[in-house]
Each structure stands twice: as C-alpha cells, then as structure tokens.
Amino acid sequence: MASDLVLYSYWRSSAAFRVRIALNLKGLRYETRAIHLLREGGEQHTAAYAALNPQELVPTLVDGQRVLTQSLAILEYLDETHPPPALLPADAAGRARARALSQVIACDIHPIGNLRMLQWIESQFGANDEQKGVWARHWMATGLRALETMLAGSKETGRYCHGDTPGMADACLVPQVYNARRWKVPLGDYPTILRIDATCDGLDAFRDAMPEHQPDAPKA
Amino acid sequence: MASDLVLYSYWRSSAAFRVRIALNLKGLRYETRAIHLLREGGEQHTAAYAALNPQELVPTLVDGQRVLTQSLAILEYLDETHPPPALLPADAAGRARARALSQVIACDIHPIGNLRMLQWIESQFGANDEQKGVWARHWMATGLRALETMLAGSKETGRYCHGDTPGMADACLVPQVYNARRWKVPLGDYPTILRIDATCDGLDAFRDAMPEHQPDAPKA
Missing domain, CATH: 3.40.30.10 (Glutaredoxin)
Structure with a gap:
C-alpha cells in the first residue's frame, strides 16, 4: 500500500x-x-x-x-x-516525567542489551549464549527495578505509565517487557510494570x- | 549559595x-x-x-x-x-533533527561506555584497563562516525549542530568529545564535530x- x-x-x-x-x-x-x-x-x-x-x-x-x-x-x-x-502530557512536569520514564528504557536499558552489543561481547570477550543471557538479564533487571520504583511510587501513574491514557512511556515499556520475556527475565518483582503491560495489551494499537x-x- | x-x-x-x-x-x-x-x-x-x-x-x-x-x-x-x-529549533523537523543528534549520543554512545558498564565488563569478563579502553573507544568511534556523517551531510548544520545558535545537541556533543579525549579516541576523522566543539568552547556557558x-x- x-x-x-x-x-x-x-x-x-x-x-x-x-x-x-x-x-x-x-x-x-x-x-x-x-x-x-x-x-x-x-x-x-x-x-x-x-x-x-x-x-x-x-x-x-x-x-x-x-x-x-x-x-x-x-x-x-x-x-x-x-x-x-497526544503521546505526552499537557504540563511541563508531566512531560518531564513521561520523557524520563521513556529514557530510562531508551537510554539505559535497551541500547545495552541490543543485538550489536551482544555481538560485540561475543567477539571481544568470547561470551557464549549463557553469558549473553546473564548480560541481557542483568541490565534489564537493573533498569526495570528502577522503573518499577518510579511507577509504583508516583500518584501520577494511572492505568498507564502516566495517567489514564497511553503515551510515549507505554510505547517504550511494552517493547522492553516483550524483550525481557524473550530473555526470560523474572518479572514477578515488577507488578506495576506487568499491570500496565497487560492494560496496553488490551489495545489494538x-x-x-x-x-x-x-x-x-x-x-x- | x-x-x-x-x-x-x-x-x-x-x-x-x-x-x-x-x-x-x-x-x-x-x-x-x-x-x-x-x-x-x-x-x-x-x-x-x-x-x-x-x-x-x-x-x-x-x-x-x-x-x-x-x-x-x-x-x-x-x-x-x-x-x-531556546535549546531546540522552532520547527518540528528541526526539533526532530536536534533531538536525533542528541539521542545518538545520549542513547547510543554514552550509556555503553560509562562507569557502570566498564565496572561490569571488568567483573563479568575480567576486562583489564587495555580492554576497557578498546571497548570505550570502539563505541565512541562508532557513534561519532555516524554523527559526523549526519552533521557534515546536512545544510542545517551551522556554526553549531543545528543552525547558528547553541542548543540541546551541542550540550550533548561537547561532553561526549570531552570524554572521547579522555579515552584518547582519535578525532581527526570528525572535522565537523571538532569545529563545533571548538566553537562551543568559545562560550562561557x-x-x-x-x-x-x-x-x-x-x-x-
């Protein structure tokens, strides 16, 4: 088309x-x-x-x-x-929060565990599949733990990451949770993340x- | 104060x-x-x-x-x-470009070479100082090469990363160049980056x- x-x-x-x-x-x-x-x-x-x-x-x-x-x-x-x-809230403080949640994922979780990094630790340090898994799970868990704290500890978290409409932070969260499941990261310690992910999964978008x-x- | x-x-x-x-x-x-x-x-x-x-x-x-x-x-x-x-241009396309330049650094260069990553490759793979340097220089060079292409190839690059006023992308570039010098990344292949860095160095900010x-x- x-x-x-x-x-x-x-x-x-x-x-x-x-x-x-x-x-x-x-x-x-x-x-x-x-x-x-x-x-x-x-x-x-x-x-x-x-x-x-x-x-x-x-x-x-x-x-x-x-x-x-x-x-x-x-x-x-x-x-x-x-x-x-809108993908972002209307107020500057809300936008700052939604962007920060997004950047926790887009800057500090995803780039560290993506394909080119895993290829590099294999070529540089001879990492095998087991070690690549340890690597990916460590950085995802580190980031998701902080994200859970940020989400669970804020009154601004609603049905979605920020309030009751889906937006930028949710568009970052869902792919990261998908990736975490692929790498078998234990997710039980992140109930707020799992709840929001499930809510998003109810939307066609x-x-x-x-x-x-x-x-x-x-x-x- | x-x-x-x-x-x-x-x-x-x-x-x-x-x-x-x-x-x-x-x-x-x-x-x-x-x-x-x-x-x-x-x-x-x-x-x-x-x-x-x-x-x-x-x-x-x-x-x-x-x-x-x-x-x-x-x-x-x-x-x-x-x-x-303003730290960002007035038009949506310009803002998209300035943000993308910023994110090349903030998502795809800096988090990979920062302190916690270097500590982790030491603990996980026994990386010594030499290997940490190889790591840091590889990811900085990979990102700076792309950034040079993006800057040198665009008519929107001016005295600064975007036009003739300093902004968000410059606020990301200068710290990254500082860090690259600290790690002794050869910078000769990035003349546009070096020119903008030098221009920024003329400002008290x-x-x-x-x-x-x-x-x-x-x-x-």
Whole structure:
C-alpha cells in the first residue's frame, strides 16, 4: 500500500516497535519496509540504508522529504505534527516525567542489551549464549527495578505509565517487557510494570505493533 | 549559595555536564550538590540519593518540589519552563533533527561506555584497563562516525549542530568529545564535530560547565 509515511523496521527491534505503537495510537497509516538485521551481515549496513540512517540502525521514518531517525525523536515529531491523541502530557512536569520514564528504557536499558552489543561481547570477550543471557538479564533487571520504583511510587501513574491514557512511556515499556520475556527475565518483582503491560495489551494499537504481527516476522 | 534549582552532579559525568551547559545557556543559577560516584562504593547508591533518583545515576535536578531525572528530559523541561534562549529549533523537523543528534549520543554512545558498564565488563569478563579502553573507544568511534556523517551531510548544520545558535545537541556533543579525549579516541576523522566543539568552547556557558571547573573536581 502506498503511503506518505514509510517505516524502515525490523519485526523484533524494540525501537521500531515503539514507533509502530505511536503510529497506531495516532491512527496513522504507513508502509513497512523491512530491514533484516541478521540476513547476510545485516541489511542495515547496506550503502542504500546507511544513506538514510548513518547509524545503520532501525527505525527510520520517512515522511515525504523528511528522513527521521532515533525512535524517541520520531515519537516527539509525530506528536508535534499529528495531534491528537497526544503521546505526552499537557504540563511541563508531566512531560518531564513521561520523557524520563521513556529514557530510562531508551537510554539505559535497551541500547545495552541490543543485538550489536551482544555481538560485540561475543567477539571481544568470547561470551557464549549463557553469558549473553546473564548480560541481557542483568541490565534489564537493573533498569526495570528502577522503573518499577518510579511507577509504583508516583500518584501520577494511572492505568498507564502516566495517567489514564497511553503515551510515549507505554510505547517504550511494552517493547522492553516483550524483550525481557524473550530473555526470560523474572518479572514477578515488577507488578506495576506487568499491570500496565497487560492494560496496553488490551489495545489494538499495541497488539497490531507486536513483532509477530509484522510483515517481516518469520512464519510460525 | 541558596537557589530554587539544585543539581545533583558529578564533575566528570557526561550527563550532568549536559545539564550544566543547558542551565548556563539559560542563564539560570543553581546550587551544585556533588554525588561522588567512586567514593566508598558510590554515593549514588545511598538510600537518600536513591529516593531522589531510583536509577542511582546522576544527574538529578530539583526545582522546588519537582524532582527531575534523565538529562534529556531535564533539558526539555528547562526549555519549556524557561524560554528563551531556546535549546531546540522552532520547527518540528528541526526539533526532530536536534533531538536525533542528541539521542545518538545520549542513547547510543554514552550509556555503553560509562562507569557502570566498564565496572561490569571488568567483573563479568575480567576486562583489564587495555580492554576497557578498546571497548570505550570502539563505541565512541562508532557513534561519532555516524554523527559526523549526519552533521557534515546536512545544510542545517551551522556554526553549531543545528543552525547558528547553541542548543540541546551541542550540550550533548561537547561532553561526549570531552570524554572521547579522555579515552584518547582519535578525532581527526570528525572535522565537523571538532569545529563545533571548538566553537562551543568559545562560550562561557560551555566553559563554566567543564568538569575541571566544578566544585567537586579534584584540586590539580
């Protein structure tokens, strides 16, 4: 389907998953172009893709002539160019909180456990699958523990991470919980996170963005 | 000096450095409270500080009753509550670009090479100082190479990362370049980054925020 919005995505990328959720929450149609991170050395490293995204990472969102990278910057852009529903609260303090929750995940959890890091600890330190698992679980648990404290300890947490409407922080949380389950991180100590994740799972915007529902997901 | 703004900072933290630059660009006075990351197991891990910042990381900015964490969320908050000069461009596409440049650093370079990661690769894989250096330089070079391409290839790059006024991306760039020099990352391949860094170094807002000028910096 032709569209003005083109998302370069990989089905299992947490960062692309965030953008899919945001596009769905906004009700925006978009075309998916799959970038297979594992095929033949990684399609993200081709010259054609690197010209769009010099970091050679997904996602990239193309909106007409504009090429947008970095998932949180893309969410902010969508929120500014396509209101409503808003992905961020109306007040500065609330926005600061929602952004901080998002950045706990996007800066301090996800980049440390993503594919390129695991490939590097294997090549640099000979990490085997067991050690990669220890690595991924350690950093996810460290971040999720802080996030649970931030969520459970605040009156601003509602049905979702901030109040009773889904937004940026939820679009970061759900992909991170998905990834934590994949790595078998024990999640019992994070009841608030699990409750919000379950609430999000009741919304089509989140379900339709799930990795398994993407056109480039492997057939079961 | 008493102030409504209190910054919990560590002199050599890149993330605290960003916030100091932003506060200075805005002309805001603030009180520094030092959190010594290395003293006696790390002051960031005390119960008193963890109550402010559950991630047990710096910086934390306290603005009256508001406790703000995550450096980029703090910069956005300062920009929304204390205009002008603006830290972000006026147009949505420009803001998306400035945020993306910032996030290349704040998500994909800095968290991977910071203190807690280096401590972890030592404990997990027995990394020695040489291997820690290889690690830090690899991730900094990977990110700075992409950033140079993004800056050198855009007509929106001016005297600073975005146009001719300093902003959020510059507040991220200068601490990262500082850190790269500390780790002896060869910087010759990044002429645009070096040019912008030198331009920023001509401004008091950046110079006053330098690690060596902080109250908790070791005496020479």
